[in-house]
Structure formats: C-alpha cells, structure tokens
Amino acid sequence: MSEPILTATGLTIGFPVKRGIIFQREVARVQAVDGVDLTLHQGETLAIVGESGCGKTTLARGLVRLRDIDAGSITFMGEDITRQRGRPLSDFRRQVTMIFQDPIASLDPRMRIGQSMQEPLDIHSIGMPAERKRKVQEAMERVGLNPEHYNRFPHEFSGGQRQRIGIARAIILEPRVIVCDEPVSALDVSVQAQIVNLLEDLQRDLGLSYIVIAHDLDVVRRLADRVQVMYLGRVVEQGEGEQVYNHPRHPYSKALLSARPIADPKLARSRERIVLQGDVPSPIKPPSGCRFHPRCPVAQASCSAHDPRLEVAADGHGWACAYPLAP
Amino acid sequence: MALLTVKNLRTTFRTDDGPVCAVDGVSLSVDAGQVLGIVGESGCGKSAMSLSIMGLLPTSATVEGSIQLGEHQLVGMPNSELRTLRGSEVAMIFQDPMTSLNPVMTIGWQLEEAVRLHQKVSRREARALAVAGLAAVAIPSPEERLKTYPHELSGGMRQRVMIAMALLNRPRLLIADEPTTALDVTTQAQILELMRDLRSEVDAAIVLITHDLGVVAEVCDEVAVMYAGRIVERASVDELFARPQHPYTWGLLASLPGRNRAGERLHQIVGSPPSLMNPPAGCRFAPRCAMAMDVCRADPAPALTEVAASGAVVACHLDAATRAREGARFASSEDSA
Ligand SMILES: Nc1ncnc2c1ncn2[C@@H]1O[C@H](COP(=O)(O)OP(=O)(O)OP(=O)(O)O)[C@@H](O)[C@H]1O
Ligand SMILES: Nc1ncnc2c1ncn2[C@@H]1O[C@H](COP(=O)(O)OP(=O)(O)O)[C@@H](O)[C@H]1O
Ligand code: SF4
Ligand code: SF4
Numbered sequence: 118m119s120e121p122i123l124t125a126t127g128l129t130i131g132f133p134v135k136r137g138i139i140f141q142r143e144v145a146r147v148q149a150v151d152g153v154d155l156t157l158h159q160g161e162t163l164a165i166v167g168e169s170g171c172g173k174t175t176l177a178r179g180l181v182r183l184r185d186i187d188a189g190s191i192t193f194m195g196e197d198i199t200r201q202r203g204r205p206l207s208d209f210r211r212q213v214t215m216i217f218q219d220p221i222a223s224l225d226p227r228m229r230i231g232q233s234m235q236e237p238l239d240i241h242s243i244g245m246p247a248e249r250k251r252k253v254q255e256a257m258e259r260v261g262l263n264p265e266h267y268n269r270f271p272h273e274f275s276g277g278q279r280q281r282i283g284i285a286r287a288i289i290l291e292p293r294v295i296v297c298d299e300p301v302s303a304l305d306v307s308v309q310a311q312i313v314n315l316l317e318d319l320q321r322d323l324g325l326s327y328i329v330i331a332h333d334l335d336v337v338r339r340l341a342d343r344v345q346v347m348y349l350g351r352v353v354e355q356g357e358g359e360q361v362y363n364h365p366r367h368p369y370s371k372a373l374l375s376a377r378p379i380a381d382p383k384l385a386r387s388r389e390r391i392v393l394q395g396d397v398p399s400p401i402k403p404p405s406g407c408r409f410h411p412r413c414p415v416a417q418a419s420c421s422a423h424d425p426r427l428e429v430a431a432d433g434h435g436w437a438c439a440y441p442l443a444p
Numbered sequence: 445m446a447l448l449t450v451k452n453l454r455t456t457f458r459t460d461d462g463p464v465c466a467v468d469g470v471s472l473s474v475d476a477g478q479v480l481g482i483v484g485e486s487g488c489g490k491s492a493m494s495l496s497i498m499g500l501l502p503t504s505a506t507v508e509g510s511i512q513l514g515e516h517q518l519v520g521m522p523n524s525e526l527r528t529l530r531g532s533e534v535a536m537i538f539q540d541p542m543t544s545l546n547p548v549m550t551i552g553w554q555l556e557e558a559v560r561l562h563q564k565v566s567r568r569e570a571r572a573l574a575v576a577g578l579a580a581v582a583i584p585s586p587e588e589r590l591k592t593y594p595h596e597l598s599g600g601m602r603q604r605v606m607i608a609m610a611l612l613n614r615p616r617l618l619i620a621d622e623p624t625t626a627l628d629v630t631t632q633a634q635i636l637e638l639m640r641d642l643r644s645e646v647d648a649a650i651v652l653i654t655h656d657l658g659v660v661a662e663v664c665d666e667v668a669v670m671y672a673g674r675i676v677e678r679a680s681v682d683e684l685f686a687r688p689q690h691p692y693t694w695g696l697l698a699s700l701p702g703r704n705r706a707g708e709r710l711h712q713i714v715g716s717p718p719s720l721m722n723p724p725a726g727c728r729f730a731p732r733c734a735m736a737m738d739v740c741r742a743d744p745a746p747a748l749t750e751v752a753a754s755g756a757v758v759a760c761h762l763d764a765a766t767r768a769r770e771g772a773r774f775a776s777s778e779d780s781a
C-alpha cells in the first residue's frame with residue numbers, strides 16, 4: 118500500500134456541558150469523538166459511516182483543525198500538526214480542505230458564487246486578482262459549472278449545483294486531501310450519482326486522497342477503498358470495502374447495511390430485516406459496557422458490563438465486539 | 445372503486461417571470477388500503493401536486509381538472525369545507541415535521557387539539573386518543589412524551605409524532621411528502637416499517653412521495669414516475685421493477701447506489717430537469733435521453749399508452765420491442781436472471 122498521508126491516533130474531541138443561567142460553568146465534558154485511530158493513504162478513499170450524532174462531523178472538523186483536540190494527535194505527511202499555529206497551520210489548511218454537509222448553509226447567500234469560490238485564494242494570498250478569477254473559472258469548468266455563472270447568487274442554483282460550488286471551493290487551493298462531510302446526503306438519488314462520479318474523476322485527475330463521511334453505507338460503496346464504522350464516538354468496525362460489506366462482523370455494521378432500502382420489491386418483501394429500534398444514545402451518558410448493547414439484536418448478558426476493544430487482525434479487518442457475527 | 449381519482453390535474457403558479465405549470469395534466473387513482481408511490485427528481489411537481497390535493501396552495505396558484513375524493517370534488521371546493529376535510533378525511537405529512545408542529549406547545553396539547561377540532565370528545569378522551577396515537581407509532585412511554593416540546597425530540601421521533609397526529613382522526617387518505625428524506629438510513633427504515641404496518645392496520649389510501657426508487661420498492665403497491673410536471677410511466681410496483689418501460693425510469697434505477705458494484709462507474713442521468721417556465725417541445729425528457737429520436741423533439745408529446753398485457757402505461761415513442769430489450773438491463777436482478 119502507498120504511504121500514509123494523514124493519520125490520527127487516539128483522537129478525542131469533547132464539548133463542554135454547561136450548567137447555570139448567568140455564570141455558566143462547565144460541569145462535565147461530552148466525548149463526541151472518543152479515541153479514534155485512522156490512517157489515510159496517498160490516493161485512497163477512506164469512508165466513515167454511522168448514524169446521526171455518532172460524531173462524524175466533529176471528527177471531520179477535528180481532522181482539518183477546525184475544532185480543538187482534547188487528546189490524541191494528527192500527523193500530516195509525517196509531521197505532527199495537532200497543536201500547530203500560524204504559518205504551519207495555514208500551510209496545512211491549504212493542503213487539507215473540506216466539503217461541507219449542507220451545500221446551502223455553507224455558502225453566504227449575499228455573496229456571488231465566484232467570490233465564494235475565490236475566498237480561499239484571497240485568504241491564502243495566492244496569485245494576482247485577475248489570475249484568481251481565471252483559477253476560479255477553471256475550477257468551475259472542472260466541476261461541471263458554467264464559468265459564465267461566476268456572478269450569480271447561490272439561490273439561483275439547484276442543490277446539486279451548489280454542491281458542485283462547494284467542491285470547486287475545496288479544490289481551488291490544489292489540496293492533497295479533501296475531507297467530505299456527507300457530500301451527497303442532501304441530494305436526489307440521480308444527482309448523487311453525478312456527484313459521486315465527479316468526486317471520482319477529480320481524485321483520478323488531481324491525485325487526491327479522500328475521507329468521505331456518510332450515514333449510508335451504500336452511498337460510499339462505490340467510492341471507498343476502506344471503511345470505518347462509527348458508533349457513539351468510537352470506531353466499532355473497520356476494514357477494506359469487501360470485508361465490511363460482504364463479511365461484516367459487528368452487529369451494528371450489519372444493521373446499517375440492512376437498513377438501506379432494497380430496490381427490488383420481491384426481495385424487499387422476503388428478506389430478513391434488522392430494524393434498529395430507538396436512537397443513538399446521548400454521548401453525555403453513554404451506556405455501560407458495550408455502548409451498542411441497548412440496541413444490539415444479539416447482545417448477551419455480559420455485554421452491559423464488558424466494553425469490547427477494537428481488535429484489528431493482520432489483514433486490516435477489525436471489530437469491537439465480544440460476540441462477533443460469523444464471517 | 446378508487447378512493448381518490450385525479451383527472452387531468454393542472455396546477456399553475458403565477459410568478460414575476462411568467463406562469464409556471466408545475467403539474468401538467470396528471471391523472472391517477474388510489475384505492476383504500478393501497479400505497480401509491482410518486483417518484484421523480486426535485487422540482488418535478490410532486491409537492492405542487494400533493495398541495496393541490498390538500499387545497500394548501502398559495503393564492504398565486506390555480507388548479508384545473510378534477511380531484512374526486514370519495515363523494516367530494518375537491519377542485520373548486522370552498523376553503524371552509526376543505527378545512528373540515530383536512531385533518532379528518534385527508535391528512536398530510538411533510539419532509540420537515542416542524543411545518544406541522546408548533547414549537548412552543550407540548551406534544552400532548554397539539555395532539556389533543558387536533559382530536560378536539562374534529563371529534564366531539566372530552567379532554568380526558570382526547571388525551572387517551574393522543575396516548576394511543578403515540579403508542580401506535582411506537583413511541584416509548586407515550587404518557588411521558590405528552591409533556592415534551594418538539595425540540596426535545598430527535599428528528600425520527602418528531603417525524604413519528606407528526607404521523608401520529610396525521611392519523612388521529614382516521615383519515616381515508618394520507619399524503620406523505622418525502623417523509624424520510626431528511627432522516628438517517630436507520631430512522632428511515634423505522635418509518636418505512638411503520639408505514640407498512642399502517643397500510644395493513646388502517647384501511648386508508650396512502651400516497652407516498654419520494655425521489656428514491658428504493659423507498660418505493662419497500663412500501664408501495666403502485667408507482668407513478670413523474671418528470672417535469674407529467675407522469676411518464678405508471679405500473680404496479682412488481683411490474684415497474686421487473687419490466688421498466690421509460691428511459692427516465694431506467695436512469696433512476698441505474699443511479700441507485702446499491703445496484704452498483706465496486707469498480708463499476710455509477711450510471712448518471714446527464715444534465716438536469718428542464719425549467720417548467722419554458723419546457724422543451726415534445727417529450728420533455730428528450731434533451732437528456734440517450735435514445736431520443738427526431739420525433740421526440742417535436743410536439744405532440746408522446747401520450748400515456750397501455751403496455752400490452754401488463755396494466756402499465758408509458759409515454760414514450762420507442763417501440764415495444766426496444767423498450768422491452770433495453771428495459772431488461774435495468775430490471776431487478778431476480779426477474780432479469
Ligand atoms: N457545539 C456542540 N456542543 C455540544 N455538543 C455538540 C456540539 N456539536 C455536536 N455535539 C454533539 O456531539 C455529538 C456528535 O455530533 P456530530 O455533529 O459530530 O454528529 P454527526 O455524526 O456528524 O451527525 P449527523 O449525521 O447528524 O451530521 C452529538 O451528540 C452532538 O449532539
Ligand atoms: N409557490 C410557488 N410559486 C412559484 N413556483 C413554484 C411554487 N411552488 C413550486 N413552484 C415551482 O413548481 C415546480 C414544482 O415544484 P415542487 O412541486 O415543489 O417540486 P418537487 O416537490 O417535485 O420537488 C418547480 O419548478 C417550482 O419552482
Ligand atoms: S459486544 Fe455484545 S452488545 Fe456489543 S455489539 Fe457485540 S454482541 Fe452486541
Ligand atoms: S419519447 Fe423519445 S426522448 Fe422521450 S423518453 Fe422516449 S425515446 Fe426518450
């Protein structure tokens with residue numbers, strides 16, 4: 118396998134839980150991301166999958182240093198950037214950019230889209246103004262937008278086009294890594310396919326490495342070389358696409374895989390369905406033992422006491438479960 | 445006898461730039477105890493159609509054609525009568541539950557009010573119905589939930605509360621407009637399971653609107669595929685997946701991520717839907733259709749015609765043999781094997 122480009126070790130990111138009306142004081146911290154390890158290799162796509170509230174966005178923002186890290190470290194091209202500031206941080210942010218979950222909220226409605234896309238160039242003072250505009254128009258063309266629409270406003274674009282604007286903004290700095298937070302979740306199925314294909318073309322043409330976050334395993338099936346499944350701030354299963362999709366060992370991965378509707382009415386009627394009940398519990402008071410046990414369809418008595426660790430085998434497939442499913 | 449019969453529905457919005465015909469001659473029907481799916485891309489007129497049936501359009505809109513619900517003709521019905529029907533005979537659930545929930549009132553207050561608006565019952569009876577309603581949509585400890593406010597619930601729970609509210613007065617027709625689009629896959633699976641249970645328990649007709657054919661396969665009996673304000677194909681769900689007829693349906697089927705294996709490029713429908721202000725002549729899908737012929741680009745547009753021996757209808761100029769041959773490539777695995 119190629120060189121690691123971005124790694125995280127024991128990454129822990131919390132939020133303060135505050136009490137009091139006037140003098141708010143921190144009474145506890147919730148661990149939204151709790152000891153996550155990951156390695157992204159040059160040119161590959163790592164997918165991170167899990168339900169709403171499991172910590173995906175917090176992890177993504179931590180990885181691009183948009184959030185403070187409580188513990189653990191991030192290494193980019195061999196250099197520890199966990200606590201970098203100033204110039205080194207700005208260099209890092211040029212090379213590791215992000216595509217946001219909500220293409221609508223991530224664009225300033227009063228700013229012309231050309232300006233929005235140019236903003237990163239302005240922040241990093243790259244090129245002369247005329248050159249910047251040319252760069253933006255090149256990027257627009259690359260992501261399938263009409264460069265003549267440079268002066269339009271976000272509301273004049275459809276959801277899929279707005280996501281293309283977000284992508285253009287992310288590639289304009291010629292980064293090496295893009296962290297994509299739910300790049301297609303807000304889009305129609307037909308537009309999802311266009312964006313997935315676009316991300317793939319860009320990866321091939323520009324030599325990018327991706328971390329792609331999604332709540333739906335099917336959506337990232339096409340893109341991902343490797344997958345990490347998260348539950349309540351932790352990685353519960355990881356492996357190559359083939360391992361996780363075809364031989365899931367953690368009951369949660371299996372449940373996520375079976376949640377996606379099957380576009381075949383006869384199969385849909387006959388298949389055995391695992392519908393997970395309830396929601397992801399609050400990370401303020403995570404369940405004892407295995408955090409998945411209150412919702413786990415195969416939980417045993419010991420699961421509420423014993424917290425399984427993620428064990429990774431030599432082939433890279435790992436899971437955190439005391440009673441894993443048969444391969 | 446169908447419970448809901450829509451004939452030649454035309455819904456037009458007046459805008460500053462001219463009229464937008466969001467629904468252009470749609471006909472369909474649903475029986476009690478059945479789920480009709482309406483699929484199509486964003487902007488094709490799905491919501492405009494459901495709001496037309498509900499009588500919830502803004503005053504800038506005009507509706508022509510016929511919407512017959514049981515003994516009532518809804519087109520031209522005075523607003524006061526429509527209001528009585530809404531919430532009793534017809535109910536709607538929206539993509540965003542906050543469009544029907546009041547953020548400053550408790551769940552219990554809202555459910556009880558919804559009951560008392562349409563049924564002559566005491567506070568206590570209304571409360572009992574509210575509790576039963578929450579229990580029916582599998583909300584744990586329903587009595588306690590009555591005291592909570594919408595923002596204290598997760599997205600999936602809010603969606604359940606809205607479904608409970610819609611069903612309180614036992615409507616004969618339920619319209620669900622993208623009820624799971626904003627939800628996680630796991631929560632979506634819970635809501636779809638709930639819809640399947642409801643179909644068998646409540647003898648209502650359900651119209652389920654979605655952009656995802658996977659969702660259709662899970663819960664619907666009949667499907668209408670909509671493109672740029674018109675229905676281009678209508679069939680039973682088994683027929684649609686076994687023998688899809690319209691090139692646009694093929695595109696929707698092929699873009700489903702679950703159907704593509706690693707190493708295979710995702711099929712995409714090129715381009716985007718036309719503006720409804722100024723739609724192309726002839727078949728509206730022609731600018732994006734790989735099979736388009738000269739005849740497709742000229743008026744009149746292909747009319748919905750019956751497909752031999754299947755009960756399905758399709759609006760496409762391709763001949764039956766070509767549709768059968770090409771369509772087989774997009775049929776469900778089991779049927780094509
Ligand atoms: N600013 C904040 N203050 C306090 N808690 C927060 C904050 N942001 C997120 N959290 C909590 O951290 C946890 C993880 O949130 P995060 O947004 O990372 O989830 P996610 O996996 O991206 O979910 P989604 O799929 O809904 O985007 C959640 O329990 C959330 O409530
Ligand atoms: N209130 C309105 N005023 C003007 N045009 C509208 C209004 N509502 C919807 N439209 C237009 O009608 C068409 C269909 O919209 P809609 O029914 O919301 O689509 P869908 O629900 O299928 O995504 C679109 O072109 C949309 O811009
Ligand atoms: S450890 Fe127990 S509760 Fe946790 S996933 Fe495995 S079987 Fe389920
Ligand atoms: S009528 Fe012509 S353009 Fe329209 S779907 Fe059929 S083949 Fe394609």
Ligand SMILES: [Mg+2]
Pocket residue numbers: 173174175218298
């Ligand atoms: Mg998120």
Ligand SMILES: [Mg+2]
Pocket residue numbers: 490491492621622
């Ligand atoms: Mg809509």
